[in-house]
Amino acid sequence: MSLSFLTPVAALVGLVGVLAGAARIHGRRRASALAVSLGLTPPGRRPLVLDLVLIGAASVLVGLAAAQPVVARSESTDGREGSEVIVVFDVTRSMLAKRAPSEPSRLDRARLVAKQLRAAMPETRFGVASLTDRVLPHLFPSLGRNAFVAVVDRAIGIERPPPDRRGRRATAFNALGDLGRTAFFMPDSSRRLAVIMSDGESLPVDLEVLRDRLLEGHVSTIFVQYWRGDEAVFDDNGDRDTAYRPDAASGRQLRQIAGALDSSVYNEGDVGPLIQTVRERYGAGRLVPQGRQLVSYQLAPHALVAALLPLAFVLYRRNLSVT
Secondary structure, eight states: OEEEESSGGGGGGGGHHHHHHHHHHHHHHHHHHHHHHTTOOOOOHHHHHHHHHHHHHHHHHHHHHHTOEEEEEEEEEEEETTEEEEEEEEOSGGGGOBSSTTSOOHHHHHHHHHHHHHHHOTTSEEEEEEESSSEEEEEEEESOHHHHHHHHHHTOOTTSSOOSOOSSOOOOGGGGGGGGTSSSSOTTOSEEEEEEEEOOOOOOOOHHHHHHHHHHTTEEEEEEEOOOTTOBOBOTTSOBOTTOOOOTTHHHHHHHHHHHTTOEEEETTOHHHHHHHHHHHHSOSOEEEEEEEEEEEEOHHHHHHHHHHHHHHHHHHHHHHHO
16 A cells, blocks of 8 residues: 655645644734733633644645545456457547537547446446547556546547548548457457447448458447537637538438447437446456456545544634633
8 A cells, every 4th residue: 555645745735724823823922911911811821722733733634635645555356257348439520519619529428428337337347449530449448447537538539649531521430340350359358349439420331341340359339329410519719610510310320330230329318228238248247356456545535524623623612712
């Protein structure tokens, strides 16, 4: 087990407690001087010491939270034998489409569903790939849930990498055939699934070649479509890109492709049925040891909550003394 800090310099924010303590000492001196001038007994030192201890504890905890401490440890992991899933994201420009500039894009919605699917099957190896006019791996199937989320959030983006083809459409489902011909999956995996997140707006597909290549690699597919007829692509100023028009035939074409591959097409709102189908087919099987993985835990939220306790007690004592 190891302890590290993501932002150690931020711990200096805890020094604000020094100012609070100094203010408390100055206030106590003024109160003592006033009491002496009025012939009264000055306040004792015990309340001051208690307040300084509470303020100091709160300051240390706030500084600790600001430094973002993380505890990491290596844990042994068990996974489903022979099952692997790769989530393939269409990252062509049409996946930027959305109903309004402030709403999530098709790709944003696909990211969310992918993370929900991954969270529902923690014991199955998941990978990540991107699709334009070619398929590229970003994460080979593994049990690392943190790695999956990090890759989906940070590595998957529109035209990252850009397609070789430049035109109104760049999605080429023919490229999915590479999933069955190159090493996207482990050699010992017997159940291989590609979940393709796309709007379905693609170039023409040679269904026979695609089917043969996927069968060659024993890869099954499920398509999830992100498409609405009233969506548009917006630039940084919120203006519509007049060169883009939603393709109303995309759903029909996607169903034709799925039919040729003996696959299924889900709409983006069918998250529950999608997860159930994938879990039934690829979430079963014997659990076997699959090495170790690094698991991390954020301590900052706990430190921040703990800092509220001494602060609350200081305020309670102050209000009590006023009363």
